[in-house]
Amino acid sequence: MPVVTRRAWRSGHEQLTYRRRIIRPRPVGTLSLPGDAAALREWNDPESGAVMIHDPHAQTLTAVVTVSHPAFALLDPDEQHRRVVGWGRVLAGACRSGRIARLQVSERTLPDSGTGLTEWWSGTASTMTAGPPPPCAI
Numbered sequence: 001m002p003v004v005t006r007r008a009w010r011s012g013h014e015q016l017t018y019r020r021r022i023i024r025p026r027p028v029g030t031l032s033l034p035g036d037a038a039a040l041r042e043w044n045d046p047e048s049g050a051v052m053i054h055d056p057h058a059q060t061l062t063a064v065v066t067v068s069h070p071a072f073a074l075l076d077p078d079e080q081h082r083r084v085v086g087w088g089r090v091l092a093g094a095c096r097s098g099r100i101a102r103l104q105v106s107e108r109t110l111p112d113s114g115t116g117l118t119e120w121w122s123g124t125a126s127t128m129t130a131g132p133p134p135p136c137a138i
Contacts, residue, residue, distance in 0.1 A: 060101065 043052040
């Protein structure tokens with residue numbers, strides 16, 4: 001009964017539709033945030049895909065950049081070491097200026113579909129012979 005009463009009251013006062021008149025669109029790069037966060041501005045770099053958030057109150061710029069590699073864990077140890085040293089030099093060079101307050105590296109691992117392993121196995125299995133296993137030396 002309360003639902004029916006409320007519906008009848010809203011129908012009598014013509015409040016069955018919700019409308020918000022858009023006075024003007026939001027300026028490009030602004031975020032709809034409350035309080036001090038309303039001053040934050042968003043910048044997108046189409047070439048690199050980086051997204052930057054500028055905070056004029058704190059005078060900071062936060063950048064989010066995606067760096068990916070298909071199979072770092074499967075590289076040989078020397079190549080892994082070379083790449084880690086190179087990445088360390090990039091980070092050290094970026095932080096040497098003294099203008100970077102914080103740096104965060106987040107790693108994400110995604111499951112593989114297994115198609116690469118299936119292709120390798122089908123190519124290798126055809127070259128293997130189906131003879132008995134070699135004897136074990138104890």
